[in-house]
Amino acid sequence: MCGFEYDEAIGAPDEGLAAGTRWAEVPEDWFCPQCGAEKADFAMVAVG
Amino acid sequence: MPIAAELAQTIVDPRAYAAGDPVDEAFRRIRAETPLAQAEPEGMEPFWVVSRHADIMTVERQPDLFHNGDKSTFLTMKENDGMVRFITGGEPNLIRSLVSLDGQEHKDLRAVVFPSMTPRAVKPMEDSIRAIAREFVAQMLERAPECDFASDVAFLYPLRVIMTVLGVPQEDEPFMLRLTQELFSSGDPELNRAKKEVNPAEALMLLKQTMEDLEAYFGAVTERFRANPTQHINSLIANAMIGGEYLNRRQMMGYYIIAATAGHDTTSNTTAGAMWALAERPHLLAELKADPAKIGAFVEESIRWTVPVKHFMRSATQDCEVAGQKIGAGDWMMLAYQSANRDEAVFEDPFAFRIDREPNRQIAFGYGAHVCLGQHLARLEMRVLWEELLPHLKSVELAGTPSRTISNFVCGPKHVPIRFSVN
Numbered sequence: 001m002c003g004f005e006y007d008e009a010i011g012a013p014d015e016g017l018a019a020g021t022r023w024a025e026v027p028e029d030w031f032c033p034q035c036g037a038e039k040a041d042f043a044m045v046a047v048g
Numbered sequence: 049m050p051i052a053a054e055l056a057q058t059i060v061d062p063r064a065y066a067a068g069d070p071v072d073e074a075f076r077r078i079r080a081e082t083p084l085a086q087a088e089p090e091g092m093e094p095f096w097v098v099s100r101h102a103d104i105m106t107v108e109r110q111p112d113l114f115h116n117g118d119k120s121t122f123l124t125m126k127e128n129d130g131m132v133r134f135i136t137g138g139e140p141n142l143i144r145s146l147v148s149l150d151g152q153e154h155k156d157l158r159a160v161v162f163p164s165m166t167p168r169a170v171k172p173m174e175d176s177i178r179a180i181a182r183e184f185v186a187q188m189l190e191r192a193p194e195c196d197f198a199s200d201v202a203f204l205y206p207l208r209v210i211m212t213v214l215g216v217p218q219e220d221e222p223f224m225l226r227l228t229q230e231l232f233s234s235g236d237p238e239l240n241r242a243k244k245e246v247n248p249a250e251a252l253m254l255l256k257q258t259m260e261d262l263e264a265y266f267g268a269v270t271e272r273f274r275a276n277p278t279q280h281i282n283s284l285i286a287n288a289m290i291g292g293e294y295l296n297r298r299q300m301m302g303y304y305i306i307a308a309t310a311g312h313d314t315t316s317n318t319t320a321g322a323m324w325a326l327a328e329r330p331h332l333l334a335e336l337k338a339d340p341a342k343i344g345a346f347v348e349e350s351i352r353w354t355v356p357v358k359h360f361m362r363s364a365t366q367d368c369e370v371a372g373q374k375i376g377a378g379d380w381m382m383l384a385y386q387s388a389n390r391d392e393a394v395f396e397d398p399f400a401f402r403i404d405r406e407p408n409r410q411i412a413f414g415y416g417a418h419v420c421l422g423q424h425l426a427r428l429e430m431r432v433l434w435e436e437l438l439p440h441l442k443s444v445e446l447a448g449t450p451s452r453t454i455s456n457f458v459c460g461p462k463h464v465p466i467r468f469s470v471n
Contacts, residue, residue: 002419003109029168035419036166 002035006042049082051097056087059097059384060123062235065358065459066452072399075099075387084371087382091125091248095361095380096373101391101411103371104383107362108416114362116418117141117148119380121361122457125248135256136298142255145302147310147360147418157299158421160288161281161307164213167424173213177429180208181436189440189470194447197327197464202320209429210311210422215273215280223265228309230258236454238462259305266304281307310458314356315426317453317460319433321354322346324464325401327446332403336438343438345403347430352410353401355386356460360414385412444468 006012006026011019015033017026023044030039050056058064058074065071078085078099088094098104107114120129120140132142141148146158163169184205188195195201203225211221233239234251241254266282273286285303288295295303326333336342362381369375388411390398395405413420420426448465 003105003416031166031168034417036162036168036424038167 001037001041002032004032004034049085051078051082051085051087056089059087060089060092060456062454062456065456066454068452071386072390075384075390079387079391084373091127092123093126093380095382096375097382097384099384099387100371101388101394101409104385104388104411105415106370107381107383108414108418111150111417113365113368114381115150115365116360116362117150118365119361119363121148123359123361123382128248128252131249131252142259143302143305144298145306146421147306154417156290157295157303160284161421164281164284165421165425170425170428174428174432176212177209178432178436180212181205181433185437185440188437192468192470194465194467197323197466198320198461199463202316202323202464205433206312206315206319206429210308213281213425214307214311215278215282216308224308227258227262228313231255231309232313232458233453233455239453262305263301266301269304270300311422313458315429317356317458318351318354318426319430320461320464322350322430323466324446324450324461325350325353327444327464327466329401330443333438333441333444336434340435340438342403343431343434345405345408346434347427348408348410349401349403349405350430351412352389352408354460355389355412356458357412358386358456358459359384440470442469442471
């Protein structure tokens with residue numbers, strides 16, 4: 001919704017998600033730190 | 049090739065926004081002929097007009113490259129820049145709010161309120177918001193068969209909701225409404241502080257007085273909430289600490305002001321815009337009554353349709369390139385949300401009000417690090433209002449010609465006279 005990209009290689013260290021944390025391992029109640037969108041609202045996109 | 053002079057004048061003209069069609073036509077031509085080019089309207093610094101949806105997303109996803117606060121975040125006349133910097137001690141924006149901040153300061157300040165505005169945080173508010181919606185619906189139904197939906201409902205319901213969330217007492221709502229209108233509608237003689245036409249320099253002086261009234265009010269609010277903290281947003285602002293210190297006066301006032309004004313004016317405009325669209329489309333009322341699950345899509349399309357915030361400005365922090373155009377360091381840029389929400393490359397039939405757009409990629413809330421903090425609350429309160437109101441409406445039609453605010457910034461319907469029948 002806001003364009004925030006969760007990159008598994010980077011993780012989200014500020015949120016307690018170490019670099020390398022797979023998306024499947026991110027807790028279901030995690031939400032976008034930029035706009036609050038729920039994990040379920042994210043779409044998988046190919047990058048690079 | 050720069051944008052043609054008459055188009056450049058139209059897209060900054062508050063009266064053209066009030067009329068609606070002239071701005072839509074100007075942006076249609078700009079998207080077709082010069083989708084990312086410079087405009088230099090009379091009396092303004094030149095700026096790039098970012099007219100396409102994709103290009104606005106490109107700019108907004110790079111907040112370190114394109115700043116909000118290095119230059120004015122809103123269209124202003126060149127002649128006012130010096131006075132604003134004199135009043136603020138060198139800053140380009142009269143009010144130091146989230147929309148005019150960058151970098152770590154922006155992140156730190158946004159984090160004060162963000163946790164209270166996530167979908168998960170606003171969901172528990174639904175019941176109390178529904179009770180407020182029922183109150184306003186009941187008042188409206190008593191006015192049958194006619195009312196001005198804008199001034200009787202749309203301006204008041206979002207105001208009550210945000211003031212409840214902020215912790216502002218009900219008796220202060222008329223004051224908040226009036227000062228919001230003064231802040232956002234300085235060019236509209238019906239709504240501005242002077243209640244008459246004013247020139248740009250006079251408008252600035254009036255804005256300064258409005259800001260001083262707001263600051264006096266919020267000074268008292270700070271004292272009250274530091275003495276007795278609560279979970280209300282104004283209390284979070286009053287008690288926020290960054291690096292072990294309270295927010296400074298400019299930061300605190302900027303936060304209170306944006307929460308108290310942007311927190312309802314935009315939703316009010318969209319709600320009024322939605323009713324205007326509904327009143328012109330009887331088949332749509334029937335469809336929504338038959339299937340209330342479509343109300344979410346109706347809300348989203350009403351946001352795409354109304355585009356309450358017409359633009360924000362950015363400035364480039366270094367030489368760069370966007371859509372093949374070379375942008376210079378310091379160049380001012382207009383993100384034209386009105387244009388993006390009619391972009392033919394993104395929306396089929398962009399000038400049709402359609403609730404079957406799936407997905408609806410409307411961008412009125414912005415994108416990236418500055419995406420609207422209140423978007424989830426806005427969607428919730430609008431959905432709830434229509435859920436409560438529509439089952440009562442047998443029919444609705446316009447009872448006169450709606451009019452819009454005279455403004456190139458926050459602009460939407462000011463009067464929506466309707467005739468309606470109740471089930």
